[in-house]
Each structure stands twice: as C-alpha cells, then as structure tokens.
Amino acid sequence: MTTIAYSSFSEYLSDATAAGWPAVTLICGEEMLCKKAAEAALDVLLPQAERLLSIDRFDGNEDTIGDALTSMNTYALLTAAKVVLLQDARLFYSAKAQQGLREKMTQAAQSGDLKKASRLFLNLMALNGLSFEELETPALRNKLVDDVDGGVASWFTQLMDYCRENALSIPDRRDDADLLKSAMEKGFPDGHHLVITTDVVDRRKTVFKHIDEIGLVVDCTVPGGETRADRMAQDAVVQAAMDDALVQAGKRMVQEARQRLMQWTGFDLRTLAGNLEKLISFVGDRQTITDADVTRVLQRTRKDPIFEFTNAAADRDLSAALFFMKRLLDEGLHPLQLLAALANQIRRLLLAKDFILRDRGRSWSARITFPQFKAGPFKAVQADDGAFAVLLEQWDTMLNPSVEAKKRPKAASSDLVLARNPKSPFPVYQTLKKADLFSVKALTRATIDLSDTDKRMKSTGQDPRILLETFLIHFCRN
Numbered sequence: 001m002t003t004i005a006y007s008s009f010s011e012y013l014s015d016a017t018a019a020g021w022p023a024v025t026l027i028c029g030e031e032m033l034c035k036k037a038a039e040a041a042l043d044v045l046l047p048q049a050e051r052l053l054s055i056d057r058f059d060g061n062e063d064t065i066g067d068a069l070t071s072m073n074t075y076a077l078l079t080a081a082k083v084v085l086l087q088d089a090r091l092f093y094s095a096k097a098q099q100g101l102r103e104k105m106t107q108a109a110q111s112g113d114l115k116k117a118s119r120l121f122l123n124l125m126a127l128n129g130l131s132f133e134e135l136e137t138p139a140l141r142n143k144l145v146d147d148v149d150g151g152v153a154s155w156f157t158q159l160m161d162y163c164r165e166n167a168l169s170i171p172d173r174r175d176d177a178d179l180l181k182s183a184m185e186k187g188f189p190d191g192h193h194l195v196i197t198t199d200v201v202d203r204r205k206t207v208f209k210h211i212d213e214i215g216l217v218v219d220c221t222v223p224g225g226e227t228r229a230d231r232m233a234q235d236a237v238v239q240a241a242m243d244d245a246l247v248q249a250g251k252r253m254v255q256e257a258r259q260r261l262m263q264w265t266g267f268d269l270r271t272l273a274g275n276l277e278k279l280i281s282f283v284g285d286r287q288t289i290t291d292a293d294v295t296r297v298l299q300r301t302r303k304d305p306i307f308e309f310t311n312a313a314a315d316r317d318l319s320a321a322l323f324f325m326k327r328l329l330d331e332g333l334h335p336l337q338l339l340a341a342l343a344n345q346i347r348r349l350l351l352a353k354d355f356i357l358r359d360r361g362r363s364w365s366a367r368i369t370f371p372q373f374k375a376g377p378f379k380a381v382q383a384d385d386g387a388f389a390v391l392l393e394q395w396d397t398m399l400n401p402s403v404e405a406k407k408r409p410k411a412a413s414s415d416l417v418l419a420r421n422p423k424s425p426f427p428v429y430q431t432l433k434k435a436d437l438f439s440v441k442a443l444t445r446a447t448i449d450l451s452d453t454d455k456r457m458k459s460t461g462q463d464p465r466i467l468l469e470t471f472l473i474h475f476c477r478n
Contacts, residue, residue, distance in 0.1 A: 004218055009040065023192065023215065025215060025217075027218040028198050030220050030222045033220035056083075060088040083193045083195060084193070084194045090176075091207065092205060093127060098127060102145070104199060104200065105144075128143050242276065246289075250287070251287060275298050282296075282297045309338065313345065318476040322472060329465060336457060342450060343450050346446050349431065351418055363376055373432075374429075385417040
C-alpha cells in the first residue's frame, strides 16, 4: 500500500471493498478531516446494521494500544467482520514531532478551542517529562511555548486555568509503537481491521513506515503556516468542507457570504461546521444563504492573534491595523499589551533596517524571492547575528569579569538578533521586506512616539484607544 492524500481518498473509496482493505489503517492530520475519513472507511468496512456489535472504540488519551490489540484479537459476537477504532492515538508522537504539536496547540488555544489545546498541551508535557509546577520556570516553560514580548502569552494562562479547573492530568510517558509493529507482523484474524487516527506523526518512526508499507495511510494534514501557499491550501480545505455541507443540505451560498464566513471563522473546521449548521437551520426552506444571513445569525469567532495587528502596522495598512486593534481590545487585551507588541515590532524593524544599510545591497534586495533569500541572504543575516553575539559576549566579559563563562546568558537569548530561530527564515524575510518600507528617521521617530504614548497612558486620563489610534495614524501615514 502507500500514502493517500485526503483529497484523493474519495476516489480510492469508489473502488475499495472490505475484502481488499488492509488490516491496519492510519489516518493522520487535521482532526475534522480525520473523523470524516474514518467514517468513510467504516462505511466500506461494515454495513450500517452490523456496526453496533462489530465496532470497538478506544480513546488514545485514556486507553493503550494494548487494549486495542486485545480487542483486535477477540472475535465479534455475531459477525466475522470487526473494526477496532483507536482515536487520538499517541504512539506516533516523538521528540521530532514536538514542533507540530506546539503549532497545533497554539492555533487551537488562540481560536478558543481549549479542549483540543489542552490535549496537545498535556501530551507535550508528557513528552518533555514536565509537571505543572515546573512551568513556573521560564526556561522549562519555553520548551512548550514561546514568551510574547517578554511575558507569558495570555492564551497560555487561560489554558493552564482550563486544565486545573477540569482536573486534567498529564498522561504517562510511553511508547507503544513496538507493540503495534510486533502485532502487525504476527497478523490479525481475517476480517478484523484496526483504524487509527492521530493529529501529528513522526514519519521517520519505524511503525509508521511499516504501516505505510503493508497497510494504508490517509494523509489529512493541512499546512498551518502563514505563507501564501499555506493559506491557499487552508482555503481550499475550507471551501471543500463548505461545499460538502451545502450539497448535503441542498443549499447554495453566495460568494459574499462565503467570504465573510471564512473571514469570521478562520481555519477552524469544527467552528465552521457549527456555523454552517446554524445558517442552514436559519434559512429553512430557502435555497440560498446570503451575506445578510451570515451577519444576522453569526458572530465573529476567529481570534485575531496580536501578530496580525503588528503585521498590519508594519505593512503600513492603517485600516487593517485599526480593525485588529479594536478586535483585540474588545477581546480583553490591555492597551499597554498592544503598545508593547508595537514596540517589539518596531525594534525588530530597526534591527532589520540597520542590517539592510550595512549590507549595502551585497546580499539583500527587496526584489529577491523567498527561495533566493534562504539560499544566500539568510546566511548573511545569521553571520551578522553571530558577529554581534561575539561582541555581546566580549562586552559581558568586560562588565562582569567575575562571572563564570558557563553561567553567562546565551547570546541567542538577546532580542537584538534577527534570526533567533535558525530553522525559521521566513519571518526574517518578511521583517526585512517590511523594513524596506521605512527610513531610519521614521522608525526612530516612532520609537520616540511610542515612549510618549506610554507616558500618556500611564499618567493622564486620556482614552487609551484614542492614543493608540493617534500613534497608528502617524506611524502608518508618515
């Protein structure tokens, strides 16, 4: 067998039969797509009338792979066919898969889905061997989440509170991959099928390769980044999900309504499905869902991360910056948090502008593409950061000669480097492109204006919203 993309799975199903289906199926990726793919597989493997007695369901957060394998080797009561469904399995997690878990946790928490975020969060804690108490230490906490503007992200505090309020516990550290691989090599009773769903997999694990070789892998992953290609892939999945729901209900949706629903919901298939259900119920016998229906029935559920706000300001897009400012303040963020985020963004723009001026066109140009940037200029940025790190170390040695070298802070911890994460060149590329929109004089002026705005917020009775708006107008237009 081989790996099949979710977009091609329906074509595969059209010719599939239960007799020819492999014993083990792994469905991995986006949660809602995994559920749809699993249900589609069950439609092939078992008639609807036999499902009650011939399906055993297990939860990977509570049950072990051993429980599922025991069921696989136990014959059904009245039928020869049997399906064991292990949902949200953990056996494909590894240290290499942690970045994917972190990204999914962050996206779920920022969109308000604390239930999903908590599961990923607890699994990350298990992989790192951390306790709740140890997360009070910034160095240990940063294994799971990056600090924002020198402090803990607001969504992380909410996530911690959710775990405590619901008495959620950290799962045991275990790796059942070898157990599954051994069971697959021994074989299962004829007519028995194991279907496994999981959100993140390490494709280098032996058990994954074994399933890919003799079983079936359905790839439901969707890029979670912010690049144009990633967003196009996300939009395609959302459009397909909308089409499926509308066709089943016998409804149509005008283009303006589709765009508004996607903008308000973001890439959150669970919320999208709920919103579509509300709209379909609201229009009743009417065939067409309009933009007016969307604005009347739904509320904006998409959480606007603070980086959307700072990116809009850095792009000098005043209308977008004011829009995100209002949304973030309405969601409860303090005006000083937004001001701190702006200060951090402008500081990075100053660093980028300084590099551009010193580079003098030797490596950087606003016209180069991202692949070109990765191949050349990004290495120049890293070399520049390295030279600065050496200079910082020399300064620190001069100022604190009695401190042991091993106790000195690492240079990478400084916020005065452009490429803090050497594995993520795209944010550096974007920062340099944005810095080209400004002069050093404009960025220096903005730093002074930020300081003045900070003083006014803390020492006068002026409306913080008006102060922020005034700063953004000057920053984006000057």
